[in-house]
Amino acid sequence: MATQKKKVICPKCGDEMNHHADKLVHPVTAEDASRDANATLGGLIEETHSCPGCGAVESRRAE
Amino acid sequence: MMEHRPLNIPVILGTTRKGRMSEHAARFMVGQIEKRDGVKTELIDISKLPMPVDDAGDGIKDPAFSEKMAMADALVIVSPEYNHSFPGLLKHILDSCLKEYIHKAAGIVGVSAGPFGGVRAIQDFLPVIRELGLVNIFWDVNFGNVSKVFDESGKLLDEAFVSRADKFLNELVWMAKTLRYGRDNIALDS
Numbered sequence A: 001m002a003t004q005k006k007k008v009i010c011p012k013c014g015d016e017m018n019h020h021a022d023k024l025v026h027p028v029t030a031e032d033a034s035r036d037a038n039a040t041l042g043g044l045i046e047e048t049h050s051c052p053g054c055g056a057v058e059s060r061r062a063e
Numbered sequence B: 001m002m003e004h005r006p007l008n009i010p011v012i013l014g015t016t017r018k019g020r021m022s023e024h025a026a027r028f029m030v031g032q033i034e035k036r037d038g039v040k041t042e043l044i045d046i047s048k049l050p051m052p053v054d055d056a057g058d059g060i061k062d063p064a065f066s067e068k069m070a071m072a073d074a075l076v077i078v079s080p081e082y083n084h085s086f087p088g089l090l091k092h093i094l095d096s097c098l099k100e101y102i103h104k105a106a107g108i109v110g111v112s113a114g115p116f117g118g119v120r121a122i123q124d125f126l127p128v129i130r131e132l133g134l135v136n137i138f139w140d141v142n143f144g145n146v147s148k149v150f151d152e153s154g155k156l157l158d159e160a161f162v163s164r165a166d167k168f169l170n171e172l173v174w175m176a177k178t179l180r181y182g183r184d185n186i187a188l189d190s
Helices: A031-038 B022-034 B062-072 B090-096 B118-131 B160-185
Strands: A019-025 A045-048 A057-061 B012-014 B041-047 B074-080 B104-110 B134-136 B141-143
Touching: A031 B160, B012 B022, B022 B041, B022 B074, B022 B104, B022 B141, B022 B160, B041 B141, B074 B118, B074 B160, B104 B118, B104 B160, B141 B160
Parallel strands: B012 B041, B012 B074, B074 B104, B104 B134, B104 B141
Antiparallel strands: A019 A045, A045 A057
16 A cells, blocks of 8 residues: 655755665664564665656665 | 756776776777767776775775766676676675666676677676666677777777667667656656
């Protein structure tokens, strides 16, 4: 089900960024593994956001 | 489609070896890209990058390389074939980034002293490209018997590579434009 998430604002130009990918990454440290790992997916989800204005890229850990 | 920014397609020279013939191939590809309107490029020589070997991945990320990858729309990766694969230091530097590559186009240029033009290196490379989030095109450029393709100064001796590079770049530019549109405009359903 779609949920409304807070948009990422481009730190370079201030435009609203587009969330276009979720990447499964595997925790490298024990701290990451214990804190954030999604047991169902087997890792952490990193959202990737792109800026239509200037092309900048940002990422954040999915909540 | 927003076309206010030129496409940015850097060429990564993926070897640090002295006397590397891949440099000629990389400079040739830069020259071919520079002929295209609406596309900018630059040569990124991995031998010029700070590359610590006492850590890996995000731990060795170079801010300047990261910024170049973030602002790229596609990558041309020039890889020689060493012992049937691509150079370890090329993977070491590519592994230092991740978000910077996602949903961007990639094309591989293989280089070899022997006749096969780096095809084994390219085949080894494809799963790495995929895991980095890059989208590889189905054209390659294969510089086999590379010492006969360029002279010592880097002058191209076989003009057939101009049309081969042109086909490769046509596909790469199409994929780069398409993926840029997607990154900028199409939200992931979540």
